[in-house]
Amino acid sequence: MSAALECRNLKAGFGDHLVLQGVTLAVPSGGVTAVMGPSGCGKSTLLRCFNRMNDHLPGFFREGEVRALGRDVYDPTWPVDSLRFSVGMVFQKPNPFPMSVADNVLFGPRLLGIRQKQELSEILERSLRAAHLWDEVKDSLSSSALKLSGGQQQRLCIARALACKPQVLLLDEPSSALDPIATARLEETVLDLATSVTVLWVTHDLQQAARVSQHVAFLYLGELVEEGPTAEVFANPKNQLTERYLTGRFG
Amino acid sequence: MKPFHLVVGEDLPKRFLSAAALLVALGLMFGLTFLVAWGAGWGFWPKPLELLTLADGTKVLGELWDRESDPVGTGLRWRVKVGNRDLWGSDFRVVRQAEVVKVERPTDAWVLERWEYGNFYGFVLSLDADGQVFDPKTPGFQAILSRKLREVASLKRQSDKLAAKVARKAQASEEELARLASLQQAQEGCTLLMTTAGGERKDIPCAQVVHARPMNRLGFWGKLAVFGERWLEFITAEPRESNTEGGIFPALFGTSLLVLLMTVGVVPLGVLTAVYLREYAGDTRFTRAVRLSVTTLAGVPSIVFGAFGLAFFVYTLGGTVDKLFFASSLPTPTFGTGGILWASATLALLTLPVVVVATEEGLAAAPVEVREGAQALGATRWETLRYVVLPYAKPGIYTGMILAVARAAGEVAPLMLTGVVKLAPALPLDSSPPFFHLERKFMHLGFHIYDVGFQSPNVEAARPVVFATTLVLLVLVVLLNLLALILRNRARNRVMSQAL
Numbered sequence: 160m161s162a163a164l165e166c167r168n169l170k171a172g173f174g175d176h177l178v179l180q181g182v183t184l185a186v187p188s189g190g191v192t193a194v195m196g197p198s199g200c201g202k203s204t205l206l207r208c209f210n211r212m213n214d215h216l217p218g219f220f221r222e223g224e225v226r227a228l229g230r231d232v233y234d235p236t237w238p239v240d241s242l243r244f245s246v247g248m249v250f251q252k253p254n255p256f257p258m259s260v261a262d263n264v265l266f267g268p269r270l271l272g273i274r275q276k277q278e279l280s281e282i283l284e285r286s287l288r289a290a291h292l293w294d295e296v297k298d299s300l301s302s303s304a305l306k307l308s309g310g311q312q313q314r315l316c317i318a319r320a321l322a323c324k325p326q327v328l329l330l331d332e333p334s335s336a337l338d339p340i341a342t343a344r345l346e347e348t349v350l351d352l353a354t355s356v357t358v359l360w361v362t363h364d365l366q367q368a369a370r371v372s373q374h375v376a377f378l379y380l381g382e383l384v385e386e387g388p389t390a391e392v393f394a395n396p397k398n399q400l401t402e403r404y405l406t407g408r409f410g
Numbered sequence: 411m412k413p414f415h416l417v418v419g420e421d422l423p424k425r426f427l428s429a430a431a432l433l434v435a436l437g438l439m440f441g442l443t444f445l446v447a448w449g450a451g452w453g454f455w456p457k458p459l460e461l462l463t464l465a466d467g468t469k470v471l472g473e474l475w476d477r478e479s480d481p482v483g484t485g486l487r488w489r490v491k492v493g494n495r496d497l498w499g500s501d502f503r504v505v506r507q508a509e510v511v512k513v514e515r516p517t518d519a520w521v522l523e524r525w526e527y528g529n530f531y532g533f534v535l536s537l538d539a540d541g542q543v544f545d546p547k548t549p550g551f552q553a554i555l556s557r558k559l560r561e562v563a564s565l566k567r568q569s570d571k572l573a574a575k576v577a578r579k580a581q582a583s584e585e586e587l588a589r590l591a592s593l594q595q596a597q598e599g600c601t602l603l604m605t606t607a608g609g610e611r612k613d614i615p616c617a618q619v620v621h622a623r624p625m626n627r628l629g630f631w632g633k634l635a636v637f638g639e640r641w642l643e644f645i646t647a648e649p650r651e652s653n654t655e656g657g658i659f660p661a662l663f664g665t666s667l668l669v670l671l672m673t674v675g676v677v678p679l680g681v682l683t684a685v686y687l688r689e690y691a692g693d694t695r696f697t698r699a700v701r702l703s704v705t706t707l708a709g710v711p712s713i714v715f716g717a718f719g720l721a722f723f724v725y726t727l728g729g730t731v732d733k734l735f736f737a738s739s740l741p742t743p744t745f746g747t748g749g750i751l752w753a754s755a756t757l758a759l760l761t762l763p764v765v766v767v768a769t770e771e772g773l774a775a776a777p778v779e780v781r782e783g784a785q786a787l788g789a790t791r792w793e794t795l796r797y798v799v800l801p802y803a804k805p806g807i808y809t810g811m812i813l814a815v816a817r818a819a820g821e822v823a824p825l826m827l828t829g830v831v832k833l834a835p836a837l838p839l840d841s842s843p844p845f846f847h848l849e850r851k852f853m854h855l856g857f858h859i860y861d862v863g864f865q866s867p868n869v870e871a872a873r874p875v876v877f878a879t880t881l882v883l884l885v886l887v888v889l890l891n892l893l894a895l896i897l898r899n900r901a902r903n904r905v906m907s908q909a910l
Contacts, residue, residue: 212786240788247786254783257801257905266797267787305906316783323787 163188163327163357164209164246165226171204174218178204180381181223186374191349191358193372193389195365197404201381202361203251206329208232209359210246211239228326244271247320248329252336253312255304255319260296263304263315267323282322290318291348310341314348321352328352330360334367346371365405369393377401443884450881453874454640456633459519459531459625461607462490462505463512470503471519471531471607480506491871493521493529494606501528501871515626518546522602523620525650528871530614535603539616555602555622562600562616569593644878653832653862654872658879660834664750664852665819665886667838671754671848672761672818673811679758680765680814681807687766688773689795701770708763716824719756724748724828744849748829750838751848756828757821761814768813772806773799775905802905808898812891819887822856830854832861855883 162185171179178201186192194202204213209227213219225232227246244267256263264286265279273279283300287293292314296307304315313333320328330349334342349358350371362368368375369389376386377400385392385401396402457473464470472492480487486507495501522530537544537551539558544551572590576582600616623636647657683704691697728745736744745751776799784794822830831851838850863869863876 210786212782215785240790243786243788250779250783250786252779254777254779256780256784256798258797266784266789270788270793303904319783319787 161188161229162186162226163228164359165224166205166208167224167226169205169208169221169223169225171201171208171213171219171221171223173216173220178381179208182378182381182383184376184383184386186357186359188357189353190373191353191360191371192374192376193368194359194361194376194378195363195368195404196378196384198363200378202363202378203331205378206248206331206359206361209327209329210243210248212248214239240270244323245325246327246329247323247325249313249316249320249331249333251332253309253316255307255312255315257303257305259301260304260307260315261300264318264322266319271323286318286322289321289348289352290314291344291351292318308341310337310344313337313341313345317345317348317352321356325356327357327359330358332361332363334362334364342367377404379404446877446880446884449877450874453877454637454644456623456625456628456636458515459521460490461514461516461519462488462510463514464505464509465511466509469607470505471516472503473531475502477507489870491529491531493531494527494612496527497606497610497612501868517626518624519626520604520622521625522604522614522622523655524614524618525620526618528651528655528868530604530612532604532606532612535605535611538601538603540599552624558600559616559619559622562597563620565593565597566617569597641878644875645882649833651868652866653858654866654868654875658853658855658858658875658882660837661853661855661858661879662882662886663837663839664830664834665855665883668750668754668757668825668852668854669815669819669890671750672757673815675754675758676761676765676814677807677811680762680810681769681803683762684766684769684773685795688770689791689799704763704766708767711823712760712821713823713827715756715760716827719752719759719824719828720748723752723755728752747849748827748851749849750829750852753825753828753830753852756824757818760821760824761818764813764817765807765810768806768810769803770806772803772809775806776802801901804901805898805905808894808901812894812898815890815894816887819883819890820856822854822860825854825857830857832857832865855879855886859883 164186165184167183169179169182169184170177182201182205184205194205196202207213208221208225209232211232213221227242230237232242256266258266261283264283268279268282273282284293287296292311295311296315299306304312307315313336317328317333328349334345337345346367349360352358360368360371372389374387375389375392377384377392377398379400385396385398387397392401393405396405457475459471460474462470470490470492472490474488475491476489477486478489479485483506488505488507488510490503490505491501492498492503493501516533518533520530520532520534522532524530534546536546537555537558544554569590572586572593576586576590597617598615602614602616602619602622604612604614606612621639628636644657645662646659648659649661650656687697687701691700724747728743728747728749731745732740732743780798780802781794784798785791789797829851831853834851834853836847836850838847838852839845840847859876859879862872862879866872
């Protein structure tokens with residue numbers, strides 16, 4: 160099994176603050192990999208390294224190799240926009256654009272230059288179905304996305320990312336702004352997706368990590384403490400820090 | 411019911427202070443609006459014609475405009491608009507109240523609004539039309555008179571048009587001259603024989619008369635109709651009698667076009683400036699200095715902008731344009747003199763700061779999450795800006811537009827240096843190619859108020875025009891603001907999330 164995402168001795172930070180202190184991680188292709196850890200441990204920074212979303216933040220610096228789909232993400236022949244078409248991302252807070260549901264989903268394909276009506280409507284339906292949103296919005300595709308509920312908005316953001324046919328999906332605590340029912344629907348959606356797309360899911364919710372992931376990585380103070388198959392790590396943590404975190408003694 | 415001191419709480423004095431401030435502000439604003447509306451309404455409402463008989467037997471016919479205390483002696487004196495400027499040199503006559511022995515409202519008194527010399531107040535002896543003589547006492551006289559006046563007015567329009575055409579050409583054809591002469595002759599056949607209250611005879615050609623009205627015979631509805639007619643004429647007609655009578659259409663048109671051109675100029679420039687400052691430049695010492703200068707620019711007196719507009723737009727830019735494209739007509743300047751284009755450019759510069767500041771605030775309203783969302787989908791900075799950030803910035807942009815329009819519509823000082831005139835011979839937009847004549851001088855409501863109210867030879871008689879022009883300007887600003895407000899609210903609703 161080859162790695163979909165990979166980083167080697169990755170050091171990254173902002174200004175004079177080093178957030179990631181040399182992380183080496185390989186995310187296996189297919190399925191859901193969860194990155195967990197307490198707040199401020201560098202989970203989001205790590206995630207955002209894979210689609211270069213940190214680059215425009217003030218004072219960002221990076222050292223060490225980052226690879227996605229077997230290619231260096233900083234490869235000058237690989238433009239950042241096409242990297243992001245392959246590595247999609249969903250954020251903590253639902254962030255639909257102030258336009259219709261359909262325009263939201265088709266934002267990416269249109270940037271890719273797809274103009275044909277037939278093709279666009281196929282993409283629209285496929286993406287919304289994959290995000291388990293089609294049945295709820297199929298009659299209101301042209302109404303504003305901002306009128307959807309929080310959970311629907313977050314699934315719309317997934318559909319929007321899927322419309323570009325990414326091979327990897329980065330989820331940055333996507334359920335932290337949602338209620339438990341919306342969270343359950345979101346998890347269900349992502350688990351269905353994970354059969355065809357590699358998902359890297361950042362969460363601080365242990366139960367969620369246990370529920371959704373096959374593979375898990377534990378990050379603490381910018382260092383990778385432990386990684387491995389979820390069942391194994393949860394049952395038999397090799398590192399004392401992991402054990403203490405899993406048993407709720409800090410975090 | 412709670413005790414009063416619990417309802418109002420402890421901050422009663424502060425609450426009263428702020429409420430009093432609001433009351434004062436509202437009072438001042440309502441006072442201003444009411445004064446303007448009252449002045450305009452009163453000025454255009456048909457006033458009865460009073461026939462005053464004085465102690466020495468003199469008879470005075472006119473509208474009673476003012477009762478004021480007599481600076482000499484005691485008692486009141488009346489200011490009566492007696493018109494007939496061609497006979498007596500002035501529109502007004504001041505009469506001591508003590509001298510008045512009798513006041514009547516004769517039903518056979520008429521007001522003639524004339525093209526020249528203002529109103530004529532008097533009695534109709536007869537109408538002499540194409541050899542026929544009509545007595546004002548015959549039934550249906552008023553209908554005959556209005557029909558004749560309409561006919562003559564139509565002839566006059568034709569002959570004026572033809573005369574203007576003839577005047578433009580160096581050599582008029584024989585045929586045209588003959589037609590002009592016959593049109594003019596046809597108008598001469600109609601004359602109103604009038605007499606003043608004092609019995610002075612005056613024959614007035616029908617072609618000189620705009621309206622003839624037996625004012626004291628009109629009931630409320632008749633007066634209302636006259637009131638409406640006067641407003642309609644005011645809005646749609648050209649000014650007469652060095653702007654103290656007639657309409658303000660050219661000024662209304664000039665103001666609207668000026669504001670429109672200014673908006674077309676300032677909005678793209680201001681928005682792009684703000685986009686660069688906020689989205690591309692980053693927060694450096696330089697951008698902060700630029701921002702400070704832009705805000706400072708908003709406090710520069712407008713006459714300074716006028717001077718700059720004259721020096722830069724009119725002389726430098728306009729002069730260059732003339733040298734390059736209109737060299738054949740030099741030394742007569744085409745663009746090298748004040749005109750509506752340069753005036754709008756000056757106003758655009760004047761209102762640039764508000765658009766830049768408001769747009770920057772609008773751009774800041776686009777949430778970081780949404781910007782990142784677009785970038786994570788592979789959108790470039792420009793694509794993010796164009797499709798995602800701009801919808802959020804639109805309410806701010808419209809706010810800037812509202813402020814710019816409101817300020818520009820009311821500015822007068824910079825225009826006086828850059829192309830406004832008291833009487834423009836032609837509109838900046840007409841049917842002769844190339845249709846837009848942006849080099850032309852123009853009239854403006856604000857300047858019209860200044861000119862008619864303070865520079866005209868007949869200030870007193872022009873008072874209704876000043877008030878009415880002010881009212882029209884206020885209404886225009888309100889309408890423009892409403893339009894921008896609707897646009898802004900629509901844009902705002904689009905980016906308001908109902909969830910979360």
